[in-house]
Amino acid sequence: MEAGAWLITGEFDEVQRVIDRAAEHPDPWVRASALFGRAFSAEYDGDPGTAEQHMRTAADAFRELGDRWGLAQTVSSLAGFRSLRGDHAGAVDVLTESLESFRQLRSEADLVPTLLRIGAERLRAGDLDGGHADLEQARSIADRTRPWFTIWALNGLAEHARLSGRLDAAENFLDDADRIPVDEHENSVIQPVLLLQRARVLLDRGRTADVPVLLAKALEGGFGIRDVPTAAVVAECAARWRLRTDDPRGAARLHGLAVALRGVLDEGDPDVRRVRAALRKSDDHAAAFDTGAAQDRSAAFAELRSTLNSSSA
Incomplete structure (x- = not known):
């Protein structure tokens, strides 16, 4: 719980301090929880491969302890990594x-x-x-x-x-x-999700003008750069918006930013797959994707914010 609180507030050094302390605890349940914490920390750091590895190890630890609740939580979390792969x-x-x-x-x-x-x-x-x-x-x-x-x-x-x-x-x-x-904390979690859903509906209607406004609000409405999974979803949705406005190079760049933020594209999202399929029809956009993906997380977040805000003005 303490590590999660520091993660939300963006105090990443404190997150690692709490996890490192738990990893040395004499109680095996606390040590298993530290592995769980390392998994979430890696995921929010844009390293899904390491996150999945830690989550598997945590699941094994809870299984060995006979803790059905801890095992169910970790196994459930592993589903997210499978989903990202499609x-x-x-x-x-x-x-x-x-x-x-x-x-x-x-x-x-x-x-x-x-x-x-x-x-x-x-x-x-x-x-x-x-x-x-x-x-x-x-x-x-x-x-x-x-x-x-x-x-x-x-x-x-x-x-x-x-x-x-x-x-x-x-x-x-x-x-x-x-x-x-709902209370303020719950609202900060759910509002970006609802705003993203409204943006998807508008894109399905072909009404692109208000989409960057909704996506900008979704990006800023939660925990900002402290929630890179949500920021990556915003970037992927923004790529679909760019494609709908006849800017395939911009769409490819935004897909690259999603990779810079999360570490991978969400290949399990049918909208993402459709955008990728459209972009693969030409090799001209590969460089835009690669340079976007090469950004560090802070630069990718800043570019995503700037792109949405400039289009919302």
Whole structure:
């Protein structure tokens, strides 16, 4: 918990200090938690390969301890790395394993987000019916637990509606989500997600003018550069916007910035795959991608911010 707090505030040296201290603790559970912390630290540092390695080691440690909750948390986190590679079946498999553990532990606080992630993963894989069923089940539980979970469920249902071509319904789900009150911290986490979803709907409608405004708000509305996974998603969505405005070189550059931020492109995102396929039709954009990807994280974030703000003015 302490490492997570320092991560949110951007005190990365403190994050490492806390993790290093936990790694030397005599209690094996605390040492396993340190591996979990190292994984998240690496992920937020744009190094998914190292993050996945630490997460696997943490899962092994919790398994050896017989800690079903710790094992379920780490296995669930491993799904994210599979999803980035486009291994949707593998991601659903490990999430389903975690889901069964959370059911046995009667942990609704973990059950709902895991169901939501399974639903989202099925949507990414093109299984709209299966994803919708999971999202509706999650919403039915969320409505009797926490408003926070209901917002996430509505966002997932908005994505299902978008992918189904029901753009008015997608916007209605997002409007419903915006009307649910949450505290300041929860709002800083969920608002970038909802803004990104609205940007995707606008792009599907072909209304590109307001997209950079929404993306700029999403970039600044959460934890900024302290949340590089979200910043990378913003860059990928911005690449789709650039492509829709007949700027393929700009799209390639933004995909490069996403790699500079996260370490890899989200190959599991069907929108990202479509943009990549369009860009591969010409070799002229490879240099733009490469120079974007070669930026350090701070420079990539600054360029992304500048690109969106200059287009929002």
